Amino acid sequence: MTRYIRHPAVLCALLLVALLVNAARVQVFEARAYDDNPANRRSAIARYERPRGDILVGRERITGSRDTGEQLRYERTYRDGPLYAPVTGFSSQVYGTTFLEHAADPLLSGTDPLLTPFPLWNDLTRRLTPGGDVVTTLDAAAQRAAYGGLRGRKGAVAAVEPSTGRILALVSTPSYDPAELSGNAGSTGRAWARLNRDPDKPMLNRAIRQTYPPGSTFKVVTAAAALDSGTVTDLDAATRSPVPYTLPGTTTALTNEGDGCEDAPLRAAFEWSCNTVFAKLGVDVGVSRMAATAQAFGFNEGGLRVPFAVARSTFDTSVDRAQLALSSIGQYNTRATPLQMAMVSAAVADDGLLRRPYLVERTTTDDGNTVGTPGVRPVRQVMSPATAMRMRELMEGVVSEGTGTNAAIPGAVVGGKTGTAQHGVGNSGTPYAWFVSWAQGERDVQPRVAVAVVVEDASAVRGDITGGGVAAPIAKAVMEAVLRSPAN
Amino acid sequence: MYGYCAVGLAKNGNLPPGAAGYGAGLGVLALLAHIAVRLRAPCADPLLLPIGVLLNGLGLVLIYRLDLETPADPAAPTQLVWSALGVTLFTVVVLLLRDHRTLQRYAYVCVAAALALLILPIFFPAVNGARIWIRIAGFSIQPGEFAKVLLAVFFAAYLAANRNALAYTGRRVWRVQLPTGRVLGPIVAVWLLNVGVLVLERDLGTSLLFFGLFVVLLYVATGRTGWIAVGLVLASFGAVAVGWLEPHVHSRVEDWLHPFASIDAGQGPNQLAQSLFAFAAGGVLGTGLGLGHSVLIGFATKSDFILATAGEELGFAGLSAIFLLYGLLVERGFRAGLALRDPFGRLLAVGLASIVALQVFVIAGGVTGLIPLTGMAMPFLAQGGSSVVTNWAIVALLIRVSDSARGQGEGRSTS
Numbered sequence: 001m002t003r004y005i006r007h008p009a010v011l012c013a014l015l016l017v018a019l020l021v022n023a024a025r026v027q028v029f030e031a032r033a034y035d036d037n038p039a040n041r042r043s044a045i046a047r048y049e050r051p052r053g054d055i056l057v058g059r060e061r062i063t064g065s066r067d068t069g070e071q072l073r074y075e076r077t078y079r080d081g082p083l084y085a086p087v088t089g090f091s092s093q094v095y096g097t098t099f100l101e102h103a104a105d106p107l108l109s110g111t112d113p114l115l116t117p118f119p120l121w122n123d124l125t126r127r128l129t130p131g132g133d134v135v136t137t138l139d140a141a142a143q144r145a146a147y148g149g150l151r152g153r154k155g156a157v158a159a160v161e162p163s164t165g166r167i168l169a170l171v172s173t174p175s176y177d178p179a180e181l182s183g184n185a186g187s188t189g190r191a192w193a194r195l196n197r198d199p200d201k202p203m204l205n206r207a208i209r210q211t212y213p214p215g216s217t218f219k220v221v222t223a224a225a226a227l228d229s230g231t232v233t234d235l236d237a238a239t240r241s242p243v244p245y246t247l248p249g250t251t252t253a254l255t256n257e258g259d260g261c262e263d264a265p266l267r268a269a270f271e272w273s274c275n276t277v278f279a280k281l282g283v284d285v286g287v288s289r290m291a292a293t294a295q296a297f298g299f300n301e302g303g304l305r306v307p308f309a310v311a312r313s314t315f316d317t318s319v320d321r322a323q324l325a326l327s328s329i330g331q332y333n334t335r336a337t338p339l340q341m342a343m344v345s346a347a348v349a350d351d352g353l354l355r356r357p358y359l360v361e362r363t364t365t366d367d368g369n370t371v372g373t374p375g376v377r378p379v380r381q382v383m384s385p386a387t388a389m390r391m392r393e394l395m396e397g398v399v400s401e402g403t404g405t406n407a408a409i410p411g412a413v414v415g416g417k418t419g420t421a422q423h424g425v426g427n428s429g430t431p432y433a434w435f436v437s438w439a440q441g442e443r444d445v446q447p448r449v450a451v452a453v454v455v456e457d458a459s460a461v462r463g464d465i466t467g468g469g470v471a472a473p474i475a476k477a478v479m480e481a482v483l484r485s486p487a488n
Numbered sequence: 489m490y491g492y493c494a495v496g497l498a499k500n501g502n503l504p505p506g507a508a509g510y511g512a513g514l515g516v517l518a519l520l521a522h523i524a525v526r527l528r529a530p531c532a533d534p535l536l537l538p539i540g541v542l543l544n545g546l547g548l549v550l551i552y553r554l555d556l557e558t559p560a561d562p563a564a565p566t567q568l569v570w571s572a573l574g575v576t577l578f579t580v581v582v583l584l585l586r587d588h589r590t591l592q593r594y595a596y597v598c599v600a601a602a603l604a605l606l607i608l609p610i611f612f613p614a615v616n617g618a619r620i621w622i623r624i625a626g627f628s629i630q631p632g633e634f635a636k637v638l639l640a641v642f643f644a645a646y647l648a649a650n651r652n653a654l655a656y657t658g659r660r661v662w663r664v665q666l667p668t669g670r671v672l673g674p675i676v677a678v679w680l681l682n683v684g685v686l687v688l689e690r691d692l693g694t695s696l697l698f699f700g701l702f703v704v705l706l707y708v709a710t711g712r713t714g715w716i717a718v719g720l721v722l723a724s725f726g727a728v729a730v731g732w733l734e735p736h737v738h739s740r741v742e743d744w745l746h747p748f749a750s751i752d753a754g755q756g757p758n759q760l761a762q763s764l765f766a767f768a769a770g771g772v773l774g775t776g777l778g779l780g781h782s783v784l785i786g787f788a789t790k791s792d793f794i795l796a797t798a799g800e801e802l803g804f805a806g807l808s809a810i811f812l813l814y815g816l817l818v819e820r821g822f823r824a825g826l827a828l829r830d831p832f833g834r835l836l837a838v839g840l841a842s843i844v845a846l847q848v849f850v851i852a853g854g855v856t857g858l859i860p861l862t863g864m865a866m867p868f869l870a871q872g873g874s875s876v877v878t879n880w881a882i883v884a885l886l887i888r889v890s891d892s893a894r895g896q897g898e899g900r901s902t903s
Contacts, residue, residue, distance in 0.1 A: 002826055004708045005838055009822040011704075012845040016815045019849060020808055022858040026767045027804040034768030039751040039761065042769050042781055 041071075046128075048072040048093060053108040053131030053366060055088050055100055057138045063088060072184060076101075081177035083147050086156075086170050086205045087136060087359065089308075090178035094188055099205065100134060100359065101178075103307040107132045107363050107371070114371050130366035137166035137361045141481040142449070146171040149474030155455035156206035158339040159478050162346035162438060162450045165355030165377055167306060169451075169478055170339070176202040208310040211335035212454055215421030216273045217434045217467070218330030220344055221315075222282050223270060223394060225293035227387045231285050235267040235390060245276035248321035254279055270394045271402030273418060275329050282328020283321050290328060291317040296382040297344050297354065299336070306339075306359045313340040330421060338452045341436045346450035348395060348415070349438035352388035354380045395438070404435065406472035409480055413440040413447075416475065418467030432456050435471035439479035449482040451475045513568055514545055517575040524579040528586070529891035533824060536890065539817045540578075540883045543868035544571050544876065546810070549777070550797050551871050554790050557783040563790050563871045570873030574880030581884035588888045592832045595645035602638035603681060605631035632694050633865070633874035636843055637881050640701060644835035647709035651831065692730065692737060693850055693862035699723060700846045705839050709831070737860075744860040759785055759793065763855045766796040767807075774803025790871040792863050795855050811852070814867070818845040821886050827893035837889045840882045 026034070034040065051065035051074045062084050064077040076091040078084070089099025097105050106112040110131040139159075146157035150173040159169035180191035195203050204210060226232040232239070243262040244253035254276055261274035269277035282290055294315035295301065304310040316323065316333035326332035336344075339357060347354040356377050363372040383391070395415030398404040404416040419434030433455045440447040453471040518541045525532055548571065552564040585591070591598075608631050703719035706712075730737050742749070743760050750758045757765065766782040769775065780800035785793050799807045821841025825834045844867055851870075854861035865875035 004711045005822060005825050005834065008704045008708060008838060008842060009819070012818050012822070012842070013815070015845060015849040016811060016818075018858065019811050019852050019856070022853070022856050023767070023799070023804060023807050023811070026764060026856050027770055027799060027807065028772055031768040031771055034765050037748070037751070037757075037761075037765065039748070039757040040765040040769075041784060042765065045781055 044072060044093070047109055048074050050074065050110055050128045050130055052076060052091060053110065053133045055084075055104075055108075056133055056135045057084070057140045057143070060140065061133075068183070070184075076179065076182040078177065078179045078182075081179050082175035083143060083171075084138075085175045085178050085203075086172040086207055087138065088178060090181045092181040092188065092192075093184040095181055095192055099308045100136070103305070104134045104360070104363070107134065112371075115365055132366060132371055133364045133368075135361045135364065136359055137161075137168065138170070138359070139168040139482055139485060141485055142169040142478050143171060145169075145477040145481040146453075146474065147173065147175075149453075149477050150455070153455050153470075154200060154206075155453065155471075155474075156210070156338045157451065157453050157474060157478060158207045158337075158342040159449055159451040159482065160339075160342050160346050160357050162350035162447050163355075165346075165357045166361070167339075167357050167359045168449060168482055170207045170359070172204065172206040174200045174202045206454070207338045208306070208308075209337070211311055211313055211337050212432050212434075212456075213334060213421040214330040214336040214341055215419035215432065215434055215467075216275075216278075216330060217341055217344075217417050217419035217436045217452070218328070218334055218336070219270060219273065219278045219419075220348060220391065220395070220417050220436065221294055221297055221299075222278050222285070222290070222328045223266065224348070224383045224387055224391055225285050225290050226266070226281050227390055228293060228383045229285050229289045231281065231289075232266050234265075235394065236265045238263045238265050239269065239277055239281070241269070241274070241277040241280050243276050245280055245325075247279070247325050248283060250322045252322070254325070267394060267397055270417075271397045273403055278329050279325035283325050285328075287317060287319060287324050290324065291315060293383070296380065297347060298340055299334075304356070306357055310339055311337050313337055330419065338454050341434070341452035341454075342450050345395075345415075345417075345436040345438050345452060347382045348388055348391045349440075349447035349450050350388075351385045352381055352383040354382045392438075399437070403468040404437070404472050406468055407435065407437055407476040407479070409439060409476060409483070411442045412479075412483055414438070414476075414479065415447075416472065418472065420467055430456050433467045433470040435467040435475045437472075437475045437479065439483060441483040444483075449479050451478050453478075514541070514548065514571065517572055521575050521579050521582075524582045525887060528582050529887050531891045531894040532887040533820050533890035533894070535816060535820055536883055536887050539813050539820075540868065540880065543810070543813060544574075544880075546798075547794065547866075547869035547871075547876075550794055550801075550869065551790050553777055553801070554783060554794075554797060566873065567871055567876070570876045571880075573873070574877040577877055578880040578884040578887075581881060582887055585884075585888055588833055588836060588885065588892060589830060591641050591836070592645045592648070595642050598638040598645075599642040602635040602642065605635045605638070630872060630874040633872075633878040634881075636694070636697065636701075637840070637878055637885070639698065640705075640839035640843060641836065643702065643705045644832055644839050647705055648831035648835050651709040693864035696850060696862065697843065697846050697864070699726075701839055701842055704842045705835055708838050709835060740862065741860045744857065747857060759787065760855070760857065760861055762786065763793055763796045764857055766793075767799040767856060770800040770803045770807070772804045774799075774801050774806055777801050788863075791865060792851060792861075792870065793855055794866050794870045795852055798869070799856075810869070811848075814844065814848045817841075817883075818848075820890065824886060824890035824893045828889065833889050833892060837886065837893075840886055840889075844879075844882065 035043065054061045055063045062079050064079070065074040066077050067073060068075050072093050075093065078088065087100055089097060089101045091097045091101040101108065107115065108131045110129040112132065115129045115132050142159055146159065146169045150157060150171060153173060155173055157169055157171040160167050176195050181188055241261070241263055244255045246253050256275050258272050260272065261269060261276050264274050264277055298304065299313045299315040302312045313336040314333060316327055319327055323332050327334045343354060343357060358374050358377065360374065362370050364370050392415050395417055396413065398418065399408050399414045399416045403418040407414055407416045414437060416435060416437030421432040421434060434453065436452045438447045438450040453475045455470045521537060525537055548564060548567055551567050555562045555564050703715060706715045732738065743758060747761045747764060750756065751761060762785040766780065766785060769780060780797065782797040782800045783789055785796055789797065798810055818841045821837050821844070825837030825841065828834045828837065847864055847867055850862055851864040851866050853859040865872045867879045868876065
């Protein structure tokens with residue numbers, strides 16, 4: 001009988017081994033696959049178990065976390081949500097993350113390995129790393145000035161610091177409060193549906209994700225190309241420009257809104273925004289030089305991240321001469337984001353150097369130790385310094401005696417360019433009022449801020465809406481805000 | 489050796505009060521049991537009682553921990569009461585039952601009681617699809633649990649008495665020697681009746697357990713490999729038939745083969761998938777007590793799926809320790825069986841050890857996806873009063889048997 005008792009005992013031992021092997025399979029070897037299963041709520045629970053790191057403007061936290069006591073414990077809160085929404089984006093327990101909340105998510109949620117002192121440290125200590133903080137380059141005063149200026153209108157403002165590429169303001173209106181999307185309650189779903197249904201698209205980030213025809217503000221690019229290529233050598237020499245200008249190869253006649261454009265020299269044509277002069281100038285420069293300059297400014301260049309992606313601005317390079325003429329005055333297929341036009345203005349202001357714009361000043365752990373800085377940023381020579389100097393002269397003229405006098409700031413040097421872009425079939429769409437500018441304070445050694453403002457306004461009468469009237473005062477307010485703040 | 493329960497409950501240190509009460513309660517009970525063993529079964533295997541106390545204590549900790557997630561439905565206090573009852577029964581058995589061979593005389597009383605217990609729940613309303621509970625004065629009892637021990641006693645007694653007849657008489661058909669119907673008849677009848685009742689009550693885990701117990705004991709008693717073969721054929725035949733015919737079982741098999749089918753169908757993870765998630769989340773070292781989310785399993789976390797909590801919060805290390813504790817318990821049972829001289833004692837020890845082993849395998853294999861899931865209580869760990877009491881009875885009988893086994897060598901045989 002002894003032998004027969006041993007047999008079931010061995011069987012039981014085998015069963016024990018089977019259990020152990022299977023447990024090892026589930027818990028050790030295949031654990032990752034189970035953990036990563038999207039139906040496993042543990043990763044979501046872990047993600048919201050700790051308060052999320054914050055986004056800062058200067059020293060002020062513009063985000064926070066609220067302990068709900070629910071299974072998904074911490075919810076995002078926002079201070080001045082609509083004001084900063086184009087920068088922060090939202091962090092929703094249901095709809096994911098966007099913009100800075102998305103681009104910096106590993107850091108904010110505490111999963112970034114840079115936050116821990118040693119690799120695998122957390123696996124040993126079983127401690128959850130608190131989320132790190134993101135300090136932005138934004139200037140709170142400039143941001144408020146831009147948002148206040150756009151209030152009630154549809155549009156966007158982008159402002160950068162020419163000497164560094166730091167983004168000082170990024171505003172898009174109408175905006176929304178990202179806090180509405182933070183949680184997982186029924187109201188979150190209703191807010192999501194309402195925001196997506198809204199014909200004004202409040203969640204669209206117009207400053208970086210929407211391209212507009214830049215209209216006359218593109219004449220900055222055309223003028224730079226003309227000066228750099230030697231097509232124009234003297235700002236005050238008369239150009240051979242007929243009015244009306246018949247687009248080459250067509251019978252379409254191009255006219256101007258004002259008088260005195262016939263054979264106008266470049267300075268006067270720039271100050272009074274003569275379409276005829278610049279259309280012809282673009283054709284004279286030629287498509288390859290025009291395209292080269294536009295691309296140097298950043299047109300046709302995809303993949304710009306600030307750290308979230310910026311839509312591509314375009315300058316069509318396969319055009320006939322008539323299309324080139326229109327492209328050169330910012331029409332036809334020429335399209336730009338407000339941020340791109342701010343970069344154009346910044347390159348002029350900074351001796352022809354273009355610095356890649358960025359939004360994150362530095363990232364820190366929750367107790368303030370620096371984790372990352374932007375480091376050395378690439379710089380590109382867009383035009384010769386001599387051309388940049390003459391471009392500044394042209395833009396200063398627009399503000400001092402041209403179409404942009406509304407942007408003049410007493411005691412400061414301000415350069416700008418107005419624009420009114422028409423679009424739609426037969427120009428039936430709402431025109432866009434543009435203003436791009438830069439400003440240098442009395443005591444500053446170089447321009448402190450470059451701004452681009454675009455306003456789309458259905459209530460305005462066409463023709464009445466000009467960049468100088470609607471957009472310039474907003475740009476002025478933003479520039480004043482930056483010039484008032486102490487230089488760093 | 490009673491530090492075990494203290495250790496188990498010390499993990500509650502950061503949790504709200506009441507922990508001291510649990511610890512003291514279980515400690516006092518364990519001490520009483522220990523004194524009883526020292527007095528009445530001094531030669532008993534010294535590992536059996538500590539393993540029982542440790543597993544019981546760990547079970548209380550896990551249930552208490554899950555109670556924190558479901559404040560409306562505390563289970564730990566009830567479980568503590570049942571544990572107390574179990575330990576009391578243990579003490580009574582160890583004190584009163586001086587020699588396990590006394591039980592041999594009550595074989596037919598046992599089988600009658602077992603049948604009565606099995607049939608009883610049919611008259612009570614079904615709970616969660618199975619008629620295996622009876623409710624008296626707010627307590628729900630699962631009589632099938634008690635029947636296990638009684639049946640083990642009966643099988644052991646009957647087979648010990650008739651094993652020679654079973655092994656060596658009867659007609660020989662081809663190479664299989666069939667025992668005479670007179671000897672085999674009663675036992676097969678009893679067994680069929682049991683299994684029939686359980687299938688009626690839709691408690692397939694327990695019928696599987698009875699079947700396994702029956703085959704193991706028959707094999708040990710007769711030494712005929714044929715019984716294993718017959719048993720396996722019958723079992724696989726029955727399993728396939730039940731798997732096809734019974735929708736309840738069929739779906740369990742489907743779940744086992746495709747644990748994530750409900751996720752793909754957009755209905756969210758089912759219990760088994762959640763259980764696997766819990767085990768996987770534990771990893772090697774576990775999340776630590778109170779830090780896991782095994783409550784996501786939803787239904788039956790404290791009973792059938794208690795092991796998932798252990799797996800998630802104690803990790804593979806803790807789970808292995810638990811499995812090895814069970815392995816040790818079973819091994820000690822078999823060892824007592826080997827050391828004994830009387831056939832009844834041997835069969836009883838083997839039967840009791842097999843019950844524990846099979847039960848652990850069926851439910852642990854079920855929740856970790858090794859075999860199709862059948863509802864069954866994890867011995868000592870899971871919520872369920874009848875189960876705890878029964879397991880204490882099993883340990884008490886093993887203590888008694890091992891005491892006899894070790895006593896023989898010292899010439900202290902009590903007969």
